[in-house]
Structures are given as structure tokens and as C-alpha cells.
Amino acid sequence: MFISPAYAQGAGGGDTFTTLIPLILIFAVFYFLLIRPQQKKAKTHREMLGAIRRGDKVITGGGIMGTVTKVVNDHEIAVEIAEGIKVKVQRGMVAGVVSKTDPQGGQAAAPGAPGGQQGGGGLLGGLFGGRR
Numbered sequence: 001m002f003i004s005p006a007y008a009q010g011a012g013g014g015d016t017f018t019t020l021i022p023l024i025l026i027f028a029v030f031y032f033l034l035i036r037p038q039q040k041k042a043k044t045h046r047e048m049l050g051a052i053r054r055g056d057k058v059i060t061g062g063g064i065m066g067t068v069t070k071v072v073n074d075h076e077i078a079v080e081i082a083e084g085i086k087v088k089v090q091r092g093m094v095a096g097v098v099s100k101t102d103p104q105g106g107q108a109a110a111p112g113a114p115g116g117q118q119g120g121g122g123l124l125g126g127l128f129g130g131r132r
Contacts, residue, residue: 049091052077055101061093 052058056068058079066079069086077094080086 048097049094051100052091052094052097053101057098058089058094059096059098060089061095063095065098 052068052071054068054070057065058068058077059065060079064079064081064087066081066087068077069080070078072078072088074091076088076090078086079089
């Protein structure tokens with residue numbers, strides 16, 4: 001015969017550790033760019049939901065704004081969306097707190113105060129005129 005038999009060539013000369021390095025790097029990038037920021041955002045949202053009190057102005061997930069009139073239980077709150085119109089909302093469906101009242105039930109927090117989520121604070125807000 002004119003054709004010699006072909007034999008399978010051995011695996012590439014690398015060890016298993018060098019082949020795992022790209023996978024480890026990809027996982028690290030995903031963790032620091034996707035997973036960790038999402039966990040931080042979820043934690044702050046949970047803390048915000050746990051701190052809702054009567055008198056807070058909230059925005060629901062559907063975009064309805066209202067004032068919390070009663071915290072029914074751990075899972076639902078009563079929100080007044082217009083004068084005399086109250087609806088029950090699941091606490092988890094609150095998208096954000098517009099203005100907070102202090103824990104003693106006094107005046108609402110100032111827009112630039114750390115308790116409220118309004119304002120244009122931060123470095124970029126200060127540079128571009130976000131503070132009033």
C-alpha cells in the first residue's frame with residue numbers, strides 16, 4: 001500500500017491548570033460586573049422595603065404614587081393614591097420611596113438629606129448642578 005496508517009495524535013501539550021485559567025477569569029469578570037452589583041441592589045431594595053413607615057410617599061411597580069396610610073403586615077401596606085382612595089399593595093411591589101418620614105413620625109426628610117432618595121447628590125450631581 002501507498003498510504004501509511006494514521007494514528008491519533010496526543011492531546012495538546014498543556015496541563016489542566018492552564019486550560020482552566022480562561023474559565024476562572026471569565027467567572028471572575030461575570031461575578032464582579034454582573035452578580036455582585038445585582039446582589040447589592042437587591043440588598044438595598046430589601047432594606048428600603050423593610051423601612052417603609054406610615055406617611056412615606058412611595059411609587060409602586062406600576063408607577064402609581066401614593067402615601068402609606070397603614071402597614072397592614074409584613075407583606076402588604078395600605079396606600080392612599082388620591083384623597084379618600086386607598087388601595088392595598090404588596091410590599092414587594094413598591095419600586096421606591098420618594099420621601100421618608102423620620103422614625104418618630106415627624107416632618108419628612110429634606111430632599112438632600114441622607115434619609116431621602118431624592119436630590120442630585122454625589123460627585124456628578126455636584127459637578128453638573130444637581131444640588132440646590
